[in-house]
Amino acid sequence: MGKPMTDEQDWELVKRAQDGDMQAFSRLVERYQSAVIHFCERMLGQRNQGEDLAQECFVRVYRHLHRLTPQARFTTVLFGIARNLTLNALRDAKRRGQHQSVSLDEAFYLHSSEPSPVSRTYSSELNARIHQALDRLRPDHKEILLLREFEGFDYEELARVLGCKKGTVKSRLARAREALRQELTTMGVVPNE
Amino acid sequence: MNDKDMENHLDYETLSAFVDNEANDAQHIESHLKDCASCRNTVDTIRAMHVALHNAPRPETNRAFTEKVMARVAAEETAATPLFGHRTPLRRYQRPVYALAATVLVLIAGGWLFQAYLDVYSGESPAIGPITLVETESDPAGHLGSDLPEGLDASLFADTFQTDSTYSDVWYYEDAYLDDDTTLLLASDPGGYDQVLEYLDEISFDELLMAVAANIPKESLESYEYPSAYLAQADVWEDLMALDEDTLQQVLHRLDNYLTRG
Numbered sequence: 444m445g446k447p448m449t450d451e452q453d454w455e456l457v458k459r460a461q462d463g464d465m466q467a468f469s470r471l472v473e474r475y476q477s478a479v480i481h482f483c484e485r486m487l488g489q490r491n492q493g494e495d496l497a498q499e500c501f502v503r504v505y506r507h508l509h510r511l512t513p514q515a516r517f518t519t520v521l522f523g524i525a526r527n528l529t530l531n532a533l534r535d536a537k538r539r540g541q542h543q544s545v546s547l548d549e550a551f552y553l554h555s556s557e558p559s560p561v562s563r564t565y566s567s568e569l570n571a572r573i574h575q576a577l578d579r580l581r582p583d584h585k586e587i588l589l590l591r592e593f594e595g596f597d598y599e600e601l602a603r604v605l606g607c608k609k610g611t612v613k614s615r616l617a618r619a620r621e622a623l624r625q626e627l628t629t630m631g632v633v634p635n636e
Numbered sequence: 637m638n639d640k641d642m643e644n645h646l647d648y649e650t651l652s653a654f655v656d657n658e659a660n661d662a663q664h665i666e667s668h669l670k671d672c673a674s675c676r677n678t679v680d681t682i683r684a685m686h687v688a689l690h691n692a693p694r695p696e697t698n699r700a701f702t703e704k705v706m707a708r709v710a711a712e713e714t715a716a717t718p719l720f721g722h723r724t725p726l727r728r729y730q731r732p733v734y735a736l737a738a739t740v741l742v743l744i745a746g747g748w749l750f751q752a753y754l755d756v757y758s759g760e761s762p763a764i765g766p767i768t769l770v771e772t773e774s775d776p777a778g779h780l781g782s783d784l785p786e787g788l789d790a791s792l793f794a795d796t797f798q799t800d801s802t803y804s805d806v807w808y809y810e811d812a813y814l815d816d817d818t819t820l821l822l823a824s825d826p827g828g829y830d831q832v833l834e835y836l837d838e839i840s841f842d843e844l845l846m847a848v849a850a851n852i853p854k855e856s857l858e859s860y861e862y863p864s865a866y867l868a869q870a871d872v873w874e875d876l877m878a879l880d881e882d883t884l885q886q887v888l889h890r891l892d893n894y895l896t897r898g
Binding site: 480484494497505570588613614616627 | 649684685705712
């Protein structure tokens, strides 16, 4: 199966950037900034710091530009770096005793603090509160869900980014989903199974 | 749902993989789902969570963000050039020699640095095996081109990552913080140090010290308890790892003093 068109375009931009075309690198930043900022913010649970880290991620890509070759999807390289930066930041924060478990969405859901009635038709409530539940998960669960559900990485790509075997992806993803469902159940958003 | 279905619910992992089109026996699962409301319900919930996450709004593309990144990149381009002056490519026959020498230095330095880390963050013993002399290519993880070369001692990785991990974290961890991953980083990419080695004799210790310090944004240091740990995170590995053991010890010691002064 051929690589997606967008990936070919990504690598074309990388190649041009390697040749010194700053405009090409700028286009890569534009193309992926939203996804990377989103990933970093969700991993950290903090908006401003997430954007700072996303900046750092692109700078790191630039630093390693000369070593990039199109062996995999460009986004697996990009999010591999984003992932390590966020994990390092979380560990640094923990080391400094500044780890926050505050949900990014708590500030945006001031009016939804009452638990919802358990209902079979839970989709609108689910849409509204799923990030609140996501923010409560462990980093390894959060990252795999973000990469799978938002970025659409398949199992092989997840294995590449997370540095594990495909079988591990399968089991870790299932555990992450189960943890997310449990959070949503605790919040009264989805019914107990 | 009949009794047989109740006894044979599919596990969550199987259903999760089914939703992702990654299940081994999709036909069997589909057939089961027709008769099992409980498993169907589980699949529905997984799909609903997927839809909810996938459709969530993302930050809008922001020109200011791009400009900030490009400004930083441009600043690094300017700052990076004078560190070791003009670089002349090595002659072809010199490369293997320098690469091997770099590998040895890197591993020796890595051993010392790891011990230094233990001294600084005492209390936790390392869960990592002895360092083995290996010569790797620039991307042993295979992310960027080459496969893990034969002979790379897997025991280096055994306790650092999960036991079922492969080596693909290595490249990404190159910039990682000073932790028990340190020795991995050092073994991961000795290629490229040759040019640094070439200039080792040409720069003084103080020049190197200042060059390294100048590469670190002051504001980045404020929150770091140990600046040398930050150095490990910053892109100064190549400069530091090219030093011999004694000099490296001096550099880190003096950097910690220098950087914590202000």
